Amino acid sequence: MSAAFAKLHSKIQEAIWNQQWDELRPLQVDAIQAVLDSNDHLILASATASGKTEAAFLPILSQLAAEPADSVQALYVSPLKALINDQFRRLEDLCAYAQIPVHRWHGDVSATDKQRLRKRPGGVLLITPESLESQFINHDRYLRRIYAHLQFVVIDELHSFLDNVRGIHLRSLLARLNIAAAVNPRRLGLSATIGDFAPAQAFLCADAPCAVRVLQDSSQQKELRVGVKAHVELPEAGESDERDPTSSSAPAGLAAIAEDIAQRFRTESNLIFCNSRRQTELLADKLRVLVEREHWPRNPFLLHHGSLSRELREDAERELKSGQPVTAICTSTLEMGIDLGAVRAIGQVGPTWSVTSLVQRLGRSGRREGEPQILRLYTLDDAVTEHSSLTDRLFPELIRAIALLELHREHWLEPPESDRFHFSTCVHQVLSVLRQTGGALAAHLHDVLCRRGAFQRIDQGQFENLLHGLAEKELIEQMQTGEIILAPTGERIVESRDFYAAFASRIEYRIEHDGQPIGVLSQDNIPAEGEFLLLAGRRWRVNLIDHGSKRVSVSPAKGWKQPQFTGGIGALHPVITQRMKRVLIDESGYPFLNIAATQLLAEARQVFVRADLNAHDAVISLNGVEWFPWHGSRVLLTLELCAKADGLKTDRDDLSIRYQKLAVADFVGHRARIASGAFTADQLMMLVPDLQRDRFDEYVPEALLRQAFVAEALDLPGAQMAAAAPEKG
Incomplete structure (x- = not known):
């Protein structure tokens, strides 16, 4: 063992010896020295399954063993309850030798265990942001006692918190915890997928990002084996039922993907990721039909997504850890770092929308020493017909898949957004602080949440407008003393069961068969009684919908219809769309493509050349103009609003915006107006009928929502740049 090992407490050394470690990994050596020899905040960045959790906790536990205290001394924050349960077992093994208590706090932990922590706090606490929120709401009087000697906050999967609703919520809670418990703990962030460390450093320490030291281990890079198979979906193929086994025609589209998956993922443990719950259900159904048609002794394909019951998801996780040959068809629910054992290969049906997501999913395989990461990526484009768009x-x-893989090869990752106001989450936190304190002056609220808190982008004037809006909506009221308190409407919101989460929640109905939970569906996605649905990879008939209890009773069926789920559509960063254009321009081949993919790439390049899209980014036809800016999704939205401002009819997809029945001269004039700056942000945002995107936006004054929409959804400078781009040739 190294000199770093000698720095550890003897009981932690004993734990390492008893786990039969041969040596410490490079990141663990660096982290031990950085934690024990400095007071820096830290980011530990390395590949998945490289020992980041141990790198953080070996020195932390050594310090706790040497200086125990009668409060929680290390707080571990995770985005997932399942990840907390997984890490709890790992930390228990390390802590047992030093007799350091380890606690969990989330929705599935018993009230008895939570009460035990409140009475005798100590050691390490593992928690989600929502459960930390619940402590402020329900157990404020215990906060100082629980966290009086808090020394460390460890944030796992740090990238998943960077400047989104859960991230700003967590930042606010941690700032409030510092104030409530009078502590200033060191912060450690763990991640495998951060490209630009500056936003992550600002997340951990907004006042002094340079005080956050980055420890990066590049020695754990895995060999990557990639194969891309291209498929096309025939018109109406998605509505077809099982294939006639006597048919001589080869399966196409998703059916062909299912047959390939059945052949290649039948043995060992694997994960198949889809970009939507709808696609997971369709794929699982086709695999079930195939298994029954071929009379397999068992179905090795499981399903795992957010609309399934907790019981079914946990069953799938246990199967994956059992060592049996099973493959889970899943969404991002299994993207995080839950230890699922030896996952051999990753399948991806449809390319991800970001390189970050692709890297995260790749990291689920090859976790054992010396094993490669294996990815089989399936693309599913629509078959070309006479009605197909350019x-x-x-x-x-297919082109997006190639672009993502090439950017991954170059180690590029999307930077997190850094221009959001998060007015909705600020509303949530105003209500939370008022519930916690019973009442507060406006100046105190601004100090806790904005000046010393997470909402530093919201200035004092905007914050006052926000409070006035909440008063107009009767969520808060002001006493004669000047104190702001919760009004009855605000009280009802805070007392609702789902208040702890700052992100939006849907009205969901519980789907049951014989009283056993199968999953949940949003109210808008439930078929009528007598109709059919796909859920949990099986076909069901809806027997009874009880709107009072929000329950749906179903029974097994042979009929089916397309499942309806919200989501599945993502936004593309400008770098990705620009790389897609480069893929179409280049003449080079890609060794990871199969024959069909190579042929489709050649066809796409021919179309690109015939349309002269390298020299001209707009194509004129009898139906109007199709413009390819290659500047990402936000620019396309901005261009759509510019067209609306000029009274033009358009529709857009992921790459282009189409102007219907528009003469060339009119398009040229419209484009020149965009390039010259004729359209203002104030003008464009007035054209958006519904500015509400986050959970509490309905309580945010419209003027603030418009400011947020301009900053967060539009890219007027990018649109102007795209419009001013010179034509080639």
Whole structure:
């Protein structure tokens, strides 16, 4: 063992010896020295399954063993309850030798265990942001006692918190915890997928990002084996039922993907990621039909997504850890770092929308020493017909897949957004602080939440407008003493069961068969009684919908219809769309493509050349103009609003915006107006009928929502740049 090992407490050394470690990994050596020899905040960045958790906790536990205290001394924050349960077992093994208590706090932990922590706090506490929120709401009087000697906050999967609703919520809670418990703990962030460390450093320490030291281990890079198979979905193929086994025609589209998956993922443990719950259900159904048709002794394909019951998800996780040959068809629910054992390969049906997501999913395989990461990526574009748009003729899924893989090869990752106001989450935190304190002056609220808190982008004037809006909506009221308190409407919101989460929640109905939970569906996605649905990879008939109890009773069926789920559509960063254009321009081949993919790429390049899209980014036809800015999704939205401001009819897809029945001269004039700055942000935002995107936006004054929409959804400078781009040739 190294000199770093000698720095550890003897009981932690004993734990390492008893786990039969041969040596410490490089990141663990660096982290031990950085934690024990400095007071820096830290980011530990390395590949998945490289020992980041131990790198953080070996020195932390050594310090706790040497200086125990009668409060929680290390707080571990995770985005997932399942990840907390997984890490709890790992930390228990390390802590047992030093007799350091380890606690969990989330929705599935018993009230008895939570009460035990409140009475005798100590050691390490593992928690989600929502459960930390619940402590402020329900157990404020215990906060100082629980966290009086807090020395460390460890944030796992740090990238998943960077400047989104859960992230700003967590930042606010941690700032409030510092104030409530009078502590200033060191912060450690763990991640495998951060490209630009500056936003992550600002997340951990907004006042002094340079005080956050980055420890990066590049020695754990895995060999990557990639194969891309391209498929096209025939018109109406998604509505077809099981294939006639006597048919001589080869399966196409998703059916062909299912047959390939059945052949290649039948043995060992694997994960198949889809970009939507709808696609997971369709794929699982086709695999079930195939298994029954071929009379397999068992179905090795499981399902795992957010609309399934907790019981079914946990069953799938146990199966994956059992060592049996099973493959889970999943969404991002299994993207995080839950230890699922030896996952051999990753399948991806449809390219991800970001390189970050692709890297995260890749990290689920090859976790054992010496094993490669294996990815089989399936693209599913629409078959070209006489009605196909120019974008469809470019086979955008295939081109996006190539672009993502090339950017991954170059180690590029999307930077997190850093321009959001988060007014909705600020409303949530105003209500939370008022519930916690019973009442507060406006100046105190601004100090806790904005000046010393997470909402530093919201200035004092905007904050006052926000409070006035909440008063107009009767969520808060002001006493004669000047104190602001919760009004009855605000009280009801805070007392609701789902208040702890700052992100939006849907009205969901519980789907049951014989009283056993199968999953949940949002109210808008439930078929009528007597109709059919796909859920948990099986076909069901809806027997009874009880709107009072929000329960749906179903029974097994042979009929089915397309499942309806919200989500599944993502936004593309400008770097990705620009790389897609480069893929179409280049003449080079890609060794990871199969024959069909190579042929479709050649066809797409021919279409690109015939349309002269390298020299001209707009194509004129009898139906109007199709413009390819290649500047990402936000620019396309901005251009759509510019067209609306000029009274033009348009529709857009992931790559282009189409102007219907528009003369060339009119398009040229419209484009020149965009380039010259004729359209203002104030003008464009007035054209958006519904500015509400986050959970509490309905309580945010419209003027603030418009400011947020301009900053967070539009890219007027990018649109002007795209419009001013010179034509080649």
